[in-house]
Amino acid sequence: MFRFILHRLGMAVPTLLLISVMVFALIRFIPGDPALLMLGDMADAQSLAQMRSSLGLDHSVVTQYLIWIKSVLSGDLGFSISTRQAVLPLLLERFSVSATIVLVAVALATLIAVPVGLFAAWKQNSAMDLGLVAGATLLLSIPSFWLGLLLLYAFGIKLGWLPVVGYVTFADDPLKAITYLVLPIVTLTLVEFGAIARMARASTIEVLRLDYIAHARAKGLSEGAVLWRHALRNAFAPTWTLVGLILGNLLGGIAVLETVFTLPGVGRLMVDSIFARDYPVLQGCLLLITCIYVLVNLCVDLLYPLFDPRVKL
Amino acid sequence: MHHYVKKALYFGVPTLSLCLAALTLQAGEPSLIKVGFNGDIRSTEPGVNRDENSDAFIMHIVEGLVAYREDASVGPMLAKDVTISDDGLTYTFTLREGVKFQNGKPLTAEDVKWTWQHYLDPKTQWRCLPEFDGRGVSKILDISVPEPLKVVFRIDKPNGVLLATMSRPDCGGSGIVHPDSVAADGTWIAPIGTGPFTLGQWKQGQYVELNRFKDYTPRAEAKPDGFTGNKQAFVDRVRFVVIPDAASAKAALLSGGVDVLPDVTAMDEAELKNVPGMQVRTSPVMTLGGLLFQTRDPLLGDVRIRRAVALSLDYSQMVATLSNGLSTVNNSIIPTTSAYYDATAHTGYPYDLDEARRLLKAAGYHGQPIKLIVNKRYPQMFDMGVLSQAMLQAVGVNIVLETLEWGAQLERYQSGNFQMMAFSYSPRFDAALSYESVTGNKDKEPRKVWDNPKALVLLREAQSESVAPKRQALFDQLHTLMLADVPMVMIYNGTSIGVVKAGIEGYRSWPISKPRLWGVSLAATSK
Amino acid sequence: MTVPTALLSVQHLKIRAGVQGQLAVDDLSFTMAPGEIVALVGESGSGKTMAARAAIGLLPAPMQVCGGRIEFKGVALDSRDAPAMRRVRGAQIGMVFQEPMVSLNPSLTIGRQMSEALKLHTDLDAAEIRRRCLQMLQRIGIKDAERCLASYPHQFSGGMRQRIMLASVMLLRPALLIADEPTTALDCLAQLDVIELMLELTREQGTAILFISHDLSLVARYAHKVVVMRNGKAVEQGGIQEILLAPRADYTRQLLEALPSRGVLAPLPPANGPLLEVRGVCIEHPGPRSFWGKSLPKRVVHGVDLSIAPGETLALVGGSGSGKTTLGRAVVGLVNPCAGAIRFKGVDILKAANRVHRLQCQMIFQDPYSSLDPRMKIGQILAEPLRHEPGMSPAQRRQRVAETLVDVGLAEHFVERFAHQLSGGQRQRVAIGRALVRRPQLVIADEPISALDMTIQKQILELFERLQKQYGFACLFISHDLAAVERIAHRVAVMNQGEVVEIGDRDAIFDTPQHPYTQQLLAAASPLERLAGGGYRIRTR
């Protein structure tokens, strides 16, 4: 088991390095650099040069990259160019916002979707099944930000139950903070529910076709026992991979949803740092997102044998 | 509380006097006003590592010899008066008596000389050094102290904008600081100025505070006048809260998180205007919004086409849409709030479609596409582009909107690589500086739009001339020349919209658009 | 002593798919006495599985009973009354399935699956249940029963898994065991073990067996009574001896004749030297590829020597995993041996230069469903090998394809059809056509008929013999079905664990096997022997 983790992390290092190089080069390739952005239209030659040297941008890209890598390895992600904040604490704080919403939403979606998928597969081609599939497909087709806008309009503006804009951290006022999180979580849950339910149904149908289900029935087990004890475990494996895929992508920041609900998430942070050409923050963001992507995939693979013992680590 | 006290001791202000001061005020907690900032300050050193917010903040702590008045003209601040020699090469400042630094020590001419040498020392990397070491209009030859309260500056060439440049907030208003603000090896510690507030607690990324300077010696005037006048503080503490997102800032104001929002968008203003308990403070500012032409572009090189464009824009309707009716049309580079904005500056381009069509035909224009760069980051620039495209279509000018990301547009502006561009310049507080931002030699500075040699000569004169009526004549000539050349079409100056909660009196927006918290008081009733 | 009522009696059973689907089972009636072994025999699509599933009330979704009744111990079984059925299932009627790979739940340990039924139907405590499971596992020959309880199904071979399934079903001492082709998926040796175990267990507990199979010879040795089914109807039923000696229905006779028996072979044409020589060939399978390089390979074929004369049919027999298929693939160049030489008419065809000679050897694959490209028409499939035939004009090619179609007994219009529109037998004919269209001198047939029904197997074997007489090609016939080998092979080579343990003429091998492994193989093969008078009897060794 441990060897497997080491092996996977070992494999992830080249990917991480590759991405950090791609990011480092791409962002510098985009026209406009932080010094120009800060000076705006008052950027005469001398002040530009002075600003660039103070930000360390006058070295060659390669030296800048080496400096950055050296500082990252020593755990220091540097300081944001526009807000002077230390990058690491900023990232973690912003990531906690996105992570809470994504984790709660995906967990909720999975908890509801798997039983629904199981039930739809069991009652395959019945009216109930067609209804559930149609519902799931409908939810799958609604763009998350539009759904967010609608909910915001209905509950925020029209009914006024929930705050329309702004964000309160848990530290300041837990109760109030929750009111800010309700709508984004509901939106994300509904959107992801569709995809997971369809996958759960498809994999359950696949499993119900196999002999060991007939064998279980031949033992005289009730339909419920057959579904929960035999069908669920084997049907959950492919669904679990999909959940892992969804988590990997969403944890990278739900920039669009964060825009709709004005949440200070890591997605929004990345977009803003791109526009402000805030290189340290952007590089920090991407490193964090890629690490999450690798870690989530690793966790998915580590937990996979729980559902399918044939997979040896 | 612990951290706060340590900081106070650090400044050498005896703790005893602090508690004493607190007692003299009416009983109860020290009064506090919370102001919303869209970003944290970059440092506490005037004019070095700074941005818009840092400048506004530091102007509460340090004061320069001279400073901008409400109408952006320059008036004395720490100096009682300023005499300029006939040849315009010597400036003599006589200091006010009885002015004390925030560490209790009296202000002396030696301190002024020490501060200026600190600014002129290249190691300090003062932002405005190029303006005073010869790279700009003139060079400061030497600073001398003939008498205890008199400082004399000698410069190599006459410079009409010397005082205006000294007062620029992005130079920290050339604020005079006490030598103790800097450690032995020259590294900056903290600002010890003569302003109405001292530096308070700074929690990186969250907020930064100012404390009232009890022994502040205000000027004789009754009321504040821009960055000068009577700057007595009526509040114990001011906290600048960092709220990057505009929508969150509006929500914070509504929910009581902050008391003052110095700068909100026109849309927010329309919404907040009718919210009970909100006072809106607007003031035209000196930003220059308009359409830039690249005079070296093969198509737009022809002045007739540029003139036709200028004539086919319905300025009043456009400005009404862009500023929700808050701004007025201004086709001149000189901001409407500037002292030099006179009748000639008021003359603009008539709305004359027939003449425009005639000019286009004469120039042989038959619908070739003209690329107009806009961006979505600043809504006014984008809307200006869309409205111009629609209006120009009426005369057959085929405008193609090219929407770039703001950084990319800045790069194109800096390198002059564009045909047309909707752009807005950040405020310059002296008419000459405004003209200087658009006029210049295109080979050396590709970002400048106007390189008419005659204009350059006029500009040099205006920069060195220090007598107001003479400068006014030069500005009028520059304006009429620009109307003829049409290197760009100035459309309007922006509006600074501040929103203040009820119960806060004395806060005013002004053309320089930096928030000022002296002269602002908290009504006894509301918290 | 009351008249022993029938354990199970099926009266005029009718099953159809959905409301107006075709009848899968049409008016089927038979009875079973306690402890009796009744075999339901028929080819695919005969409805035998549906009938068995109906007995335990587990018909798959679209199918439903629409006529007749099933009585178990005198009580009518009504699949709609779920609780009643559940009390019978597992406790009274047990069922064993065909696919060892998926008949046990891959994500549950053996222990949990075995004890599940006991927990449900009895009120024994956990310790007693565990003791019974361990005892049963030892009974079926599991050495370390403790570890087996905690391990997962995928850690056992196919044969072992069928034995475990049998054990868990027999734990409840059911009165009736329904065995749905329990050993079809196993190779001949494992097949023997599993069936003998099933018989011992059922005889001890007096359990009756409803044995579903498509292989009459396999059933002949054990069943008391046989019901022969075709297209849903029972064409004949009766005691095993009468069926074998005097089959009344001609379909039964057809089934019996489909069993290949030793035929007389055409004499070999004179030849100067062997057509194909295999000298000291060893083949290795690359191990699983880890990140840093290959792990050590597993040797599958160790030093095989054999030769085939022109026109001769050499059979290569052995259990699964004996390396016979790998050797066959080496001859046609699909696998590169790591040592030894393969010479075709004296030319070493392993070298790329001699590719033309290698093309003289063609191959017929085993699985009709995956050996034809689903996206190509039959005409295109047959024409493809001719691409490498020098000097053939398109007209000649079309002519050759038409000729081959006739050779393999397919009508003209099949040229335009796709593979999925053909039956298993028809596809295998196309596969044979593809191999012969270039008139090769050597054909490697890798288990060409084992994926087909018995009657169709007979037709394909006859076709193959006719074509071999007509074109005179030699054949390396790879199979684990000794009956088919006995019919068409001149010589037989027996392989075990990658080595040829015995090689010799067909009659010598079948009558006087020397090597113990060969004897084991022959014992497991089907024992039916055609009698002079037209009937059959079980051959006694």
Place this chain on the structure above:
Amino acid sequence: MSAKRTLPAEPARSVEAPARRAWRYPPLNALIGGGLLLILIGMALLGLVWTPYEPLRLDLLARFQAPSAAHWLGTDEFGRDALSRMMMGARTSLWISLLSVSFAVVAGTLIGMLAGYLRGWTDRVLMMLNDALLAFPGILMALGIMAIIGASQYGIVLALGIAYTPSVVRVVRGSVLSLRELEFVEASRVIGNSEFYTMLRHIAPNCLAPLCVLATSMFGWALLSESALSFLGLGVPPPAATWGSMLAASRPYIASAAWLGIFPGLFISLALLAINLFGDALRDRLDPRMRK
């Protein structure tokens, strides 16, 4: 791993004559999906020829008008007719999605084939690059590319194309590796075809089925991403309208002019619903098990 051969469990009713049932009534999802798609494509094509108003014409007096007889879907912040912009938007949105999906399919298939065909080190390197690209956030990619070649429709097509290529590579490589093991591919080698010919003639056509299914779902992703990019201010440059940019532009006015946001979102959802339903029908049609 050559398929371990077992006798076929009892296949369908009668093997001889394949049942015709599959085609008597096409499944519901194909009907609805196909119908919706036709309507949307029709709307887009109609937009080419005729729109109730000139999509770009401003009418500053008629700003923020609610849906009325004159303007069925109301007017936007510049007084432009929302319905005409929707029709123009339909064309741009669908066109961008189509182009980016085809780019990804072509590029992905080539790389996927290469990786599946050559294997060994090339496969490993390609796959590592592929994973890196998968983990790379699409937003930065989009901005980077658009900044380099200028903000235009084709910038977005390139950005989305590159973002989706890795998933195509994975699917194609997966099917190539599994098809290689099947017997008809080995048969092709035995009859003497070169490896390259076998790849083109046998493996490529059979990769089509999984590819088509992926392409339809990717079409939905592309539509969604284009709208998301517009939301972040990176989408198709105005004044050209896409549904996404109209939805994004409606955000500040959600309180005062909600209809501006409702209709674009509705049309995007309908398009996605149509694509998902059509994709399901396509997968059922191509799934070998379904083919009786």
